[in-house]
Every structure is written in structure tokens, then in C-alpha cells.
Amino acid sequence: MSVMRLGFVHIRVTDLEEARNHYSNTMGMKVVHEEPGKLWLKCWDEYDHHSLVLEEGGVGLVKLGYKVQTKDDLERYEKRAQQFGCTTGRVSAGENLTVGDGVAISVPSGHRVELYDEIEYVGTDTGALNPDPWPRDGRGIAAHWIDHALVAADDPGLLERFFTEALDFHVAERAITNISHPEVLGSWMACGESPHDIAVIKGPDAKLHHFAFHLEDWNAILRAGDIMSMDDVSVDIGPTRHGITRGTTIYFFDPSGNRNEVFAGLGYRTFPDFPTVNWTEDQLAKGIVYISRELNEAFTTVFT
Amino acid sequence: MSVMRLGFVHIRVTDLEEARNHYSNTMGMKVVHEEPGKLWLKCWDEYDHHSLVLEEGGVGLVKLGYKVQTKDDLERYEKRAQQFGCTTGRVSAGENLTVGDGVAISVPSGHRVELYDEIEYVGTDTGALNPDPWPRDGRGIAAHWIDHALVAADDPGLLERFFTEALDFHVAERAITNISHPEVLGSWMACGESPHDIAVIKGPDAKLHHFAFHLEDWNAILRAGDIMSMDDVSVDIGPTRHGITRGTTIYFFDPSGNRNEVFAGLGYRTFPDFPTVNWTEDQLAKGIVYISRELNEAFTTVFT
Amino acid sequence: MSVMRLGFVHIRVTDLEEARNHYSNTMGMKVVHEEPGKLWLKCWDEYDHHSLVLEEGGVGLVKLGYKVQTKDDLERYEKRAQQFGCTTGRVSAGENLTVGDGVAISVPSGHRVELYDEIEYVGTDTGALNPDPWPRDGRGIAAHWIDHALVAADDPGLLERFFTEALDFHVAERAITNISHPEVLGSWMACGESPHDIAVIKGPDAKLHHFAFHLEDWNAILRAGDIMSMDDVSVDIGPTRHGITRGTTIYFFDPSGNRNEVFAGLGYRTFPDFPTVNWTEDQLAKGIVYISRELNEAFTTVFT
Amino acid sequence: MSVMRLGFVHIRVTDLEEARNHYSNTMGMKVVHEEPGKLWLKCWDEYDHHSLVLEEGGVGLVKLGYKVQTKDDLERYEKRAQQFGCTTGRVSAGENLTVGDGVAISVPSGHRVELYDEIEYVGTDTGALNPDPWPRDGRGIAAHWIDHALVAADDPGLLERFFTEALDFHVAERAITNISHPEVLGSWMACGESPHDIAVIKGPDAKLHHFAFHLEDWNAILRAGDIMSMDDVSVDIGPTRHGITRGTTIYFFDPSGNRNEVFAGLGYRTFPDFPTVNWTEDQLAKGIVYISRELNEAFTTVFT
Known part of the structure; x- marks a missing residue:
């Protein structure tokens, strides 16, 4: 088993409404949840709850979330990261919205990478029963x-x-x-x-x-x-x-x-x-x- | 670890020269080896020795070859196939040209599937150093x-x-x-x-x-x-x-x-x-x- | 000077609302005018008033309208059609909605072709000042x-x-x-x-x-x-x-x-x-x- | 009647062999004639004798050739250009290879534009009888x-x-x-x-x-x-x-x-x-x- 994919990107933006407009109307993402100063979004072809977190205040990367298959993967990669010399920590379920327990790694370049094996399943916009190849009501660039x-x-x-x-x-x-x-x-x-x-x-x-x-x-x-x-x-x-x-x-x-x-x-x-x-x-x-x-x-x- | 990919297709053809023309000039494959009544071909974007074996006489599938990562995979899948109730056998290195030791499985539908972890490496036509995205001298359909x-x-x-x-x-x-x-x-x-x-x-x-x-x-x-x-x-x-x-x-x-x-x-x-x-x-x-x-x-x- | 283009197609449809849905929502045309039993539509990239007339009752072609450059063209082609042996007639301004005076020709195959040099100008959906290459709000197939x-x-x-x-x-x-x-x-x-x-x-x-x-x-x-x-x-x-x-x-x-x-x-x-x-x-x-x-x-x- | 199209471009190049390589191997044109210091080329989808003349020595435009339909067009446009105030001259058949009699105009910007109504017909590479949509043996960019x-x-x-x-x-x-x-x-x-x-x-x-x-x-x-x-x-x-x-x-x-x-x-x-x-x-x-x-x-x- 191994890491499956980049699950979410969490970044800072200087102005949340401008960012909402960009990622929603231009890129075609859907806002799936919002709280003061924070937005969660997903693309139409993604089935997990969200793939982008926007946090108002500054600019740049907060963290990258990678999804693994099982809890065993979490433990194995935590150990391996430690053996490599990285500082690691545990992330509790819910610290990332709808995401389960995870492992945070400060990778050698100083970026924060989090691994997790559970996140709320939402489904793609075309569904999983006799689906059309793309959603008729896509917005803007309609990124996959x-x-x-x-x-x-x-x-x-x-x-x-x-x-x-x-x-x-x-x-x-x-x-x-x-x-x-x-x-x-x-x-x-x-x-x-x-x-x-x-x-x-x-x-x-x-x-x-x-x-x-x-x-x-x-x-x-x-x-x-x-x-x-x-x-x-x-x-x-x-x-x-x-x-x-x-x-x-x-x-x-x-x-x-x-x-x-x-x-x-x-x-x-x-x-x-x-x-x-x-x-x-x-x-x-x-x-x-x-x-x-x-x-x-x-x-x-x-x-x- | 798991099966990596469909590695080769071995089929029968009624006329080898007509088949050579089709797979070579129309599909754009390269003949990498030939023996009386038999041709081995590869596509430009494949790095293994061959992906198609043509054998004169009749029509239809002889076998499908799937490449796995390691010898452990071979053994594990052999055991699992047997547990599933399939007849299996060993394939010696060289029985399939340039292919290493393998396992043959008669799958429940009666098709012959062979697993192997080694085959001669040839490289793609664009190479692995500063490559162009496609070969300038591609023929016909130039299938990848x-x-x-x-x-x-x-x-x-x-x-x-x-x-x-x-x-x-x-x-x-x-x-x-x-x-x-x-x-x-x-x-x-x-x-x-x-x-x-x-x-x-x-x-x-x-x-x-x-x-x-x-x-x-x-x-x-x-x-x-x-x-x-x-x-x-x-x-x-x-x-x-x-x-x-x-x-x-x-x-x-x-x-x-x-x-x-x-x-x-x-x-x-x-x-x-x-x-x-x-x-x-x-x-x-x-x-x-x-x-x-x-x-x-x-x-x-x-x-x- | 010569005929410029196919300006409009006038057809019969069995059900006007089904036809409206097809030409509007699927093909992406815009309904520019409607009267009981009749619809006029245009595509986004056409600048004349309409290019399609739908008339409820039956199926098939009523007539084809071709736009010429000048009134001289109308007269010249009327004479030439008569010399060819075709029956021709005059069409008064307004008989075709927003279309000027014209000439109707019964061509040798029995189709009705009408020539005209004037029709109300509407403009394309992208306009003629610093236009975008296509309209952001196009519907369906968005035919040009x-x-x-x-x-x-x-x-x-x-x-x-x-x-x-x-x-x-x-x-x-x-x-x-x-x-x-x-x-x-x-x-x-x-x-x-x-x-x-x-x-x-x-x-x-x-x-x-x-x-x-x-x-x-x-x-x-x-x-x-x-x-x-x-x-x-x-x-x-x-x-x-x-x-x-x-x-x-x-x-x-x-x-x-x-x-x-x-x-x-x-x-x-x-x-x-x-x-x-x-x-x-x-x-x-x-x-x-x-x-x-x-x-x-x-x-x-x-x-x- | 009117001007039909840009028929040929005649330019200077500093090195004829480099230019031959560029227009032939990269652009995919065919050299139809050559003389010391000069090359004539055509694209595969053009039916006239040539569309590009390369002349060694310097850089830049020598002239643009536009093809008109008839000799009457030549005379009419010659007269109109003179009325506009331009200097014009006659071009004899053969001054431009395989091109018939023409009119040279020094347009207000100082460029030399030549009009002609005849040039040797060669035909496209796909022919005019049951043609394929493109030539199988096209080279490089294969410009139309x-x-x-x-x-x-x-x-x-x-x-x-x-x-x-x-x-x-x-x-x-x-x-x-x-x-x-x-x-x-x-x-x-x-x-x-x-x-x-x-x-x-x-x-x-x-x-x-x-x-x-x-x-x-x-x-x-x-x-x-x-x-x-x-x-x-x-x-x-x-x-x-x-x-x-x-x-x-x-x-x-x-x-x-x-x-x-x-x-x-x-x-x-x-x-x-x-x-x-x-x-x-x-x-x-x-x-x-x-x-x-x-x-x-x-x-x-x-x-x-």
C-alpha cells in the first residue's frame, strides 16, 4: 500500500472574497463549507469532501494533505519519516474539516505535509450510476x-x-x-x-x-x-x-x-x-x- | 505491490505479412524480432522489449502477459490463483522471448494469463535524457x-x-x-x-x-x-x-x-x-x- | 457582386415547443421573435435578425433565404432565373420578418429559394468592440x-x-x-x-x-x-x-x-x-x- | 470580380541553404524550382506553381503577389491605383516564374504589390479525384x-x-x-x-x-x-x-x-x-x- 494522492491544498489568501470568486467562478470549484475567514472547496470530478482550503490572512502554503489507504499506512509512514529525521505529530479527527486522524510531518524543506486515510465522501458531480462524461452545469474553467x-x-x-x-x-x-x-x-x-x-x-x-x-x-x-x-x-x-x-x-x-x-x-x-x-x-x-x-x-x- | 500493467498480447493471425503491414505501417509499431511464422513488436512509447506477439495460423488470443514488480508477487499471485481454484503452471525464462520466469494461470473464463517480473529493457523511442514529447519519425497512427x-x-x-x-x-x-x-x-x-x-x-x-x-x-x-x-x-x-x-x-x-x-x-x-x-x-x-x-x-x- | 450566404432556413415542425427546446437549449440558438405557431431564431455569431424560422404543422422545408449585396443583384438574378426557365415572383418587405423586398425563385428541383438584400441588423453576442472570442453564457452546443x-x-x-x-x-x-x-x-x-x-x-x-x-x-x-x-x-x-x-x-x-x-x-x-x-x-x-x-x-x- | 488571394510572398534571406531547410523541412513546403541564389516553394494544399520566393542577399520583403480573376481586373485595379496616386508599372509574363502579365503597384506605404491573373497550375498534393483529406507523406509542420x-x-x-x-x-x-x-x-x-x-x-x-x-x-x-x-x-x-x-x-x-x-x-x-x-x-x-x-x-x- 502507499500514498494515493494529493488530497487537499491549504493556502492563505489576502482577501477571501476575491479568492472565492477566483476559485469558484473562474476555476469552477464549488464552495462546500464556509466559516468566518475560511472556505472549503472541491472540483466537480473529485469525490472527497474538499480539495482546497482558503484561509484569509497573508499568502502562501499552510499545508498539503495526502491521502493514504489505511491506518497502517499512517503508522508506517510516521515511523519512516521519524527515521528519516523529520519531526512528526498527530492530527486529531476534525482538526481538518471532515478528515479523520492523521499524521503531520515537517518535511526536510520545512513544508508541512499531513497524511490521512479518511475524509467525508461526497461524490462527483456526475455521480456513479450511468454518468455523463462531464456536468452540463460546469462553471468557468470547470477544472477536474x-x-x-x-x-x-x-x-x-x-x-x-x-x-x-x-x-x-x-x-x-x-x-x-x-x-x-x-x-x-x-x-x-x-x-x-x-x-x-x-x-x-x-x-x-x-x-x-x-x-x-x-x-x-x-x-x-x-x-x-x-x-x-x-x-x-x-x-x-x-x-x-x-x-x-x-x-x-x-x-x-x-x-x-x-x-x-x-x-x-x-x-x-x-x-x-x-x-x-x-x-x-x-x-x-x-x-x-x-x-x-x-x-x-x-x-x-x-x-x- | 501488485500487478503493474498489461505487458504483452499474444495473438494468432491468418497471414503474417498482412499482419506485419497492419501493426507496423498502420499502427506504427516497430518489429523488434522475427522468426519463421512469428513476429514481436513494440510501440514507440513502451520501454520493454515487446508488447505484441503475432503467430501465424488461425485467429484469436493465445495469451495475455501481465508484468508484476517482484518475484514475491509471482509467488503470491500463483498461490492466490490456486486458492481461487485455477490451474496454474510455471513458465521458464525464455519461453516468452526475453521474458524471465513466470506463472501461467488458466483464469475462470479459460483465457491464459501469464505473470512475469522481468523482460529485456529497450527504452522508448524518445529516450530518457532531455526527450522530445514524441518521435519525429513516427509511422502511421504511431500508437503510444x-x-x-x-x-x-x-x-x-x-x-x-x-x-x-x-x-x-x-x-x-x-x-x-x-x-x-x-x-x-x-x-x-x-x-x-x-x-x-x-x-x-x-x-x-x-x-x-x-x-x-x-x-x-x-x-x-x-x-x-x-x-x-x-x-x-x-x-x-x-x-x-x-x-x-x-x-x-x-x-x-x-x-x-x-x-x-x-x-x-x-x-x-x-x-x-x-x-x-x-x-x-x-x-x-x-x-x-x-x-x-x-x-x-x-x-x-x-x-x- | 454575388450571392453572399445562406441567410435563413424556414422549416415546418410538428410540435413547436419541442422544436423550441431543441433549437434553443440543445443547439444554443436564441429566440428573437415569436408569434402563435411560429418562432424566429438566431445563432450567437450571426449578426442578422434571424437565421431560422420554425412553423408548426408538418415537417420539411418551406424555403431557403439567400442574402445578396444589392438591389441590382436582386434584379440581375431574377432575370437570370427567368432566362434559365424558372418561375419567379416578388416578395414584399415584411413578408419575411424584418426582411426587405426580395425575389422568390422556384428552382428546377422545385425548392423555393428567396433572395433579399436587407434584413434587420442585430449584431453578434460578442459585439464589435474589443470582443471576446466566444460568449461566456453560451447554451448547449452554442452553434456559431x-x-x-x-x-x-x-x-x-x-x-x-x-x-x-x-x-x-x-x-x-x-x-x-x-x-x-x-x-x-x-x-x-x-x-x-x-x-x-x-x-x-x-x-x-x-x-x-x-x-x-x-x-x-x-x-x-x-x-x-x-x-x-x-x-x-x-x-x-x-x-x-x-x-x-x-x-x-x-x-x-x-x-x-x-x-x-x-x-x-x-x-x-x-x-x-x-x-x-x-x-x-x-x-x-x-x-x-x-x-x-x-x-x-x-x-x-x-x-x- | 475582385482580388482573390495572396498568391506569393517574395523575400530576401541571408543564407539560402538555411532558409531552404527552414521552409522545406520545418514548414513542410516543397521546392518546385531553383536557380543560383533563388528558390521557389509551395505548400501541399496550394494548387498554383509556388507561393514563396526566396532570394539570397539581405533580409525582408521584395514584393507581395496577389492573384486576381481576369485581365480586366488587372486593368481596372491599375487605373484605380493610379487614381489613388500610386506609381504603377507593367510586369511581363515570365518576370515572375510561370506568372503571366501583371501590374506592379508601389502602395502608399512603399511596399511593392503585384497583381496577376495567371500562374502555372500544379495541383495540390492530394489531387482533385477522390482525395484524402491530407497527404500521408507530409513533412514537418506541413503548412496548408x-x-x-x-x-x-x-x-x-x-x-x-x-x-x-x-x-x-x-x-x-x-x-x-x-x-x-x-x-x-x-x-x-x-x-x-x-x-x-x-x-x-x-x-x-x-x-x-x-x-x-x-x-x-x-x-x-x-x-x-x-x-x-x-x-x-x-x-x-x-x-x-x-x-x-x-x-x-x-x-x-x-x-x-x-x-x-x-x-x-x-x-x-x-x-x-x-x-x-x-x-x-x-x-x-x-x-x-x-x-x-x-x-x-x-x-x-x-x-x-
Whole structure:
């Protein structure tokens, strides 16, 4: 058994109403619960209670929640994280809304990752009986699900070791300085078959680069870009192709300055025997922005 | 640990040269080895030695090979299959070209399934260092990989039980007679996150309905359809949308009459906690051919 | 100067409310005017007052309206139609809602075609000042415009002669019996650069085969097909590729049994010097349904 | 009658072999004739002898050739151009390879435009009898045809007047300073139904901004971008959506620095009564790069 997926992203936003509008009307998420200063949202194709928590006050990542299969997984990963040298703690059922008992890990880059095996089941908007392929009443970009997060770390190689050794992730793609004396500059890691459930690039510890919404294909990326323009969303890069993961993408910012991505393309399946793809530093811009082979300044300097 | 994927399909063809032309020039596979009366082929995006074995003489399925992670998996699944009541046997390294020791199982529907954990590694056509997203010299349809097979069984429910209980597959979608007294008419089962690595529908035991090639998206499906017309390939159904799996598809026949499919759309990820989608018999035509909601006669009667 | 485009289609429907639902909620047209037993509708990307008139009582075509540039065009084409041997008549301003004075022609196949140069201008839903590429509040299939009609004629060659000689259309593609002794079986004719503004195939005089809505591309065709399934629309053929025109398509029926098409692909521009493409009878099924190369019975027998 | 289309673009390139490689292997054109220092090329979907002339020595535009229907058109437009105040001259048959007698006009912006009504007919690569929708042996981007050119002019309004008044073009879209005191900053003009056969923006007289290749859709744009990356083509902007014309696009440079575009989307038909779309200066970046709403410096400063 292993980690199943990125279950929720919990971030800070400077203005909750602006954030509500962005994630709800532009991204198409549904508000499933709200309390003063806090919103819980889910995408139409997700069956768990929520995948995004917005907390007013500041900007940046509070924590990432990953769902595991069983309580045994919780214990095993807690022990492994401790053995790796991480500080861990217990999370009581209900501390995260509708989420069961969990384990909190301060990973080597300083980010807070929580594991849990239970969360209230809600179901997707199309249901599980003779479903339509998509909901007729989708709003805005109508993102399918929150897919992955890219975090920054002063030592990406160490974080890669943590996720692979302690949490059983495997490395789909890796950015290195060069072949002869490789130093890890970035790592795209999967707990399942998707190219990445977590990724890391070199940058300031404990910071977030972006989290990503899954869309169905390149046409959905164009439609998303059109909607960003209609809704005055600040676009960072794209639409373009990634070399890394082969996906197609637009990077953009929520009203608070947290970077989002729309990402399409489960372009290959990363089985446990998948041969890790390596990108050398001289080809890294191509790896990220395949078509123009150029990164803008914001991409490499703006973290929240 | 579990079964990783459908590794190879071994079929009979009436005419090896016609089959070579179909799978090589139309589907875009590469012939990796040949012996009198036999061909081994792989797709450009597969890294194992081969995924298709063609054997001259007749028509229909010889066996399906599924790759597992370790030798322990082989032993565990052998034991579980025996406990389920299946006849099993050992396969020596080399009996399947470049494949290591394995286990052969006569599954309840009479199909031969072989498990193995080793096969010669060849690598994809784009490589694992700074790769392009697709090979510039792709031929014909340029299928990415062989994705799944759909077999017939007199008792689909029994075969579903075998794959889930003995081999740890989970059920992504299921066709049933009705909700109140459900009888299994078909089952789409995954060992990983894809909607199906094996599927079964009611029909004559030991027969093949089709095996499928993965394409990237709906546009690739159109291009594949165009090439089928250019190459005089016999088309069964499509292009259309599946309700079941949400994928897009064309069914067609190789020159010997074995049914193939081009399938696009890893439209959702089937995690172990994925809520099985049910289709009732009255909606089954819609489940298979979502747009027209009509099945032709060949689809439900032609097996090889 | 010449005929500009198919301006409106006027048909009979058996049930006005069912037709309203189909053309409004499924096709995404807007009802611009209604009177007892009659509805006028337009698509979002059309700037004239209406493009479809629905009249309760029966089924089939009442008339086709083609817009010309000037009053001089009206007179010239009236004279030419008379010289060709057609019965013509004058249409007074207002006989067609918001449409100016016109000319009615009983074309050789017995269909009624009306020419006019004035109709109330309404504007598209995206406007003409800094417009978005598509309207955010589009409904259903959100068809861009009504693009062309295909009518039946006992003598398609005669109707081709009428449209080219009397109305200055040019022949983009033509279906013939064979090369050596060609007899015209069908003709796809353009007044502008699109592959066809009117088409004709052999069949019963005065009957309609279908009229078509323009969509942007193959992805919009899939989405349209999905919506047809959601809305229980009866599908005739498709999605598929046309050989003739290279377009992509679905044929389907409105609730009264009038055949519609969604058509994508201004795949080439038919300039006045465009070399007519010929299709021989043995390749005609491929010309119409390029991928499967098979026509169903309804396609060749159902006219309204 | 009127001008039919942009027939050929004649440019200078610094290195003929690099240019041959770019236009042939990357863009997919075919070299139809060559002489020392000069190449003639055509796209697969064009039926005239050539659409691009490359002349070694320098960079930038030599002339644009527009094809008209008849010799009467030549004379009429010659007279109209003279009445507009332009210097004109006669071009003898053969001065442009396989092109008949023509008229050369020095348009108000100083560009050389030549009109002609005859050029050797070659036919498209798919032929005119039972054709496939695309050629199986296409190379690289496999552009359909050269579609339009965008030139710079110190007085775009004057050039718009020339093309509309003297050559019967109509204005599809126009960029203006503002609504109340509009000054023309750019103009997208059509001789047929396409959004633009010539366009002009404010800039240095007699200079070229880019000429464009038509592709079928947004997916072809992605594939083109992938090929640009594989072939180390310098990309300027894109892939993205245009607000103006609604098309999708990538701007890039040939090895000599002449800007090219791949453009998809005959998104609407510009009939003679098409209501001109206006873009105000404050929305012009959105008009050109709809998604990011930002122009880079090269786009507004690099002309050849």
C-alpha cells in the first residue's frame, strides 16, 4: 500500500472574497463549507469532501494533505519519516474539516505535509450510476481536480530522498546539473501512475511554487486561457507544452499572488519500473517551457 | 505491490505479412524480432522489449502477459490463483522471448494469463535524457502503447471476482442487469490508476473481444480514423465517445479479423478508493457508444 | 457582386415547443421573435435578425433565404432565373420578418429559394468592440451559425447548372457516376469561399436532406455529440470525417424528424479558380463518411 | 470580380541553404524550382506553381503577389491605383516564374504589390479525384498554405484606404486610438471571406512584420510548436489566441530573421456586409495576445 494522492491544498489568501470568486467562478470549484475567514472547496470530478482550503490572512502554503489507504499506512509512514529525521505529530479527527486522524510531518524543506486515510465522501458531480462524461452545469474553467503541487527546497535532492525513501514515491523526471556530476535541481515524483503528485525545484525552503488543476486536454487549456482573459486573471506563462511530463499548461496567479497551473495530459503512465527521465541544466528551460525554451523572471523568482 | 500493467498480447493471425503491414505501417509499431511464422513488436512509447506477439495460423488470443514488480508477487499471485481454484503452471525464462520466469494461470473464463517480473529493457523511442514529447519519425497512427484487453466470459462476475480477489485489481466501472438484483454483465478493472487494464463482457469463454492501443487525445483519434481509411482498414464502430471510462475510441479489425481499438483518454484516475461506476443494462449501449447510444450487431457477436 | 450566404432556413415542425427546446437549449440558438405557431431564431455569431424560422404543422422545408449585396443583384438574378426557365415572383418587405423586398425563385428541383438584400441588423453576442472570442453564457452546443443546406433533386446536374449559371455559384466538389461518362449525382456549391453554401444530391425533388450548423473544430463536434446524448437527440451518423469538404460532422434529427448537421472545418478556401474535386460513385460512401466508408440506410432514404 | 488571394510572398534571406531547410523541412513546403541564389516553394494544399520566393542577399520583403480573376481586373485595379496616386508599372509574363502579365503597384506605404491573373497550375498534393483529406507523406509542420501578410506603415489609415478604395478589400477588424477621435493604428483587411488577406500596423514604411502559414486548428498549432522546438526555431510569441480574428497562433523567425506565423482558425466568414470589429488602443495587447494580454518588445520593434 502507499500514498494515493494529493488530497487537499491549504493556502492563505489576502482577501477571501476575491479568492472565492477566483476559485469558484473562474476555476469552477464549488464552495462546500464556509466559516468566518475560511472556505472549503472541491472540483466537480473529485469525490472527497474538499480539495482546497482558503484561509484569509497573508499568502502562501499552510499545508498539503495526502491521502493514504489505511491506518497502517499512517503508522508506517510516521515511523519512516521519524527515521528519516523529520519531526512528526498527530492530527486529531476534525482538526481538518471532515478528515479523520492523521499524521503531520515537517518535511526536510520545512513544508508541512499531513497524511490521512479518511475524509467525508461526497461524490462527483456526475455521480456513479450511468454518468455523463462531464456536468452540463460546469462553471468557468470547470477544472477536474487538484492534481499536484510544486514546492521549493534549498536541497531538492534531500526532499527527493525523503519522498522516495520515506513515502514510497518514485521519480518520474529529474532536473540535474549535468550527467557526469549530477546534482538534483528539481524532481517530479509520483505515488501512483501520474507523472507527478509532488514536485520540487531549487528555491527558498518552505515556499510554494504552484499547485495545479487537471484539465482534459490542449483544447481545454485554450478555453481556460480564454476565460483567464475574460476574468482578468494574471497569467505567468503559457499556454505551452512542458518538456518535463509532456503536459500542456498555463501558469497564472490567484488574486493573492499564489501561483496556479492548469495542466493537461496524463501523457504516460509512471509504473514502478518507469525509467526516470533526466533533464540537464542546459536544457531545463526547454524542459519547463518546451516550445519557446525561455523562462521569464517571475517563474524562477516568485514563490509564496 | 501488485500487478503493474498489461505487458504483452499474444495473438494468432491468418497471414503474417498482412499482419506485419497492419501493426507496423498502420499502427506504427516497430518489429523488434522475427522468426519463421512469428513476429514481436513494440510501440514507440513502451520501454520493454515487446508488447505484441503475432503467430501465424488461425485467429484469436493465445495469451495475455501481465508484468508484476517482484518475484514475491509471482509467488503470491500463483498461490492466490490456486486458492481461487485455477490451474496454474510455471513458465521458464525464455519461453516468452526475453521474458524471465513466470506463472501461467488458466483464469475462470479459460483465457491464459501469464505473470512475469522481468523482460529485456529497450527504452522508448524518445529516450530518457532531455526527450522530445514524441518521435519525429513516427509511422502511421504511431500508437503510444498497448493499453488493455477486453475478453469474453460466460460468467463475467466470476472473472471479476478472480481479478479483484486473486490479483488485487479494483473495479472502475461495471455493467449490471439492474440496481435491485444486479448481475454482472461486464466489468472494467484496473491494477493501477488507468480506468482498465483488463475488462470482461458476457460472451463465449476464452474469446477475445479486442485489445486497445493508447492514443493521446480526440484529435489523435480522428487522425487514426483518417489513416484507417487511407489504409483500407475495416472499421467496426467510431469515432465516438465511451460513456464507460469517458474515453474516445474507434474499434476496427486487423486483416485476420482480430478486433483492435484506439483509445484516448486517461479521463480520470482510479485510486484504490475510487467509487465504482455502475451502468444498468438499459443504459449499456450508451455506456459503450455514448453519442449514438446504439451498438451494431458485429460489436456484440464478433469475438476471436 | 454575388450571392453572399445562406441567410435563413424556414422549416415546418410538428410540435413547436419541442422544436423550441431543441433549437434553443440543445443547439444554443436564441429566440428573437415569436408569434402563435411560429418562432424566429438566431445563432450567437450571426449578426442578422434571424437565421431560422420554425412553423408548426408538418415537417420539411418551406424555403431557403439567400442574402445578396444589392438591389441590382436582386434584379440581375431574377432575370437570370427567368432566362434559365424558372418561375419567379416578388416578395414584399415584411413578408419575411424584418426582411426587405426580395425575389422568390422556384428552382428546377422545385425548392423555393428567396433572395433579399436587407434584413434587420442585430449584431453578434460578442459585439464589435474589443470582443471576446466566444460568449461566456453560451447554451448547449452554442452553434456559431447556420452554414449550408443539402437538398434533394431528381436531376442534380440540372440544379448545379442553375446555381452556377444563374446565381454565379462555383462547384467545390462533385459526385459523378464515373470519369469516362460522368453523370452528376451530387454537387457541393459555394457562392463565397466556404466549401458549400448549397449542396444537392440525387433524391426526391423539393425535399430537404439536412441543414447544417457551423462549429469551430473537431473538439466542438465531440462536445456537441455529448450534448446530443445528454438531450436524447436522435443521431443519424457520426461523429466522423467527410471526405467531401474534409469537414468533421454529426448528422442528427430535430424532434420533428428534420435532419440537422453540426459541421466543422473551413478546411480550404474555394476561390473562383478552385479546381473542382470529383468523387466517383464507387468512392461516394468514403466521400461522405470518410472513416468507416459506409452509409446507413437512413442517410440515403430519409428526406423531409 | 475582385482580388482573390495572396498568391506569393517574395523575400530576401541571408543564407539560402538555411532558409531552404527552414521552409522545406520545418514548414513542410516543397521546392518546385531553383536557380543560383533563388528558390521557389509551395505548400501541399496550394494548387498554383509556388507561393514563396526566396532570394539570397539581405533580409525582408521584395514584393507581395496577389492573384486576381481576369485581365480586366488587372486593368481596372491599375487605373484605380493610379487614381489613388500610386506609381504603377507593367510586369511581363515570365518576370515572375510561370506568372503571366501583371501590374506592379508601389502602395502608399512603399511596399511593392503585384497583381496577376495567371500562374502555372500544379495541383495540390492530394489531387482533385477522390482525395484524402491530407497527404500521408507530409513533412514537418506541413503548412496548408501561405495565408496573409502583415506589413508596417507610417500611416496605416492611408494604406487601409488604398486597399479598400482602390483594390476592393473590406475591413474585418481595425485598431484605433479610441472611439471618440479614432486614428487607425492597424487594419486587418480581406478580399474574400477570410479575416485577413493583408494587414497593416503602424511602423516603418516598406517593412514586413510577418507572413503567415495556415494550419487546421489549435492542435496543429501545438504540433507546430513542438516541431519548432525540435528544430531550434526562434519563437517570438505563442502559442496563444488572438483577440483580433479569434485565430490561434505562434510567431517565430526564419533563420534570416524574417518573422513567420502559423495561424489557425477561419473563425468567422467576413462577408461584404461584415460589421468591422474595432479594438481600442488600451485593449490592443489583448487584441493581439488574447490570453496574457502582454506584448513582448520584439513584437513591436522587429521588422524586416
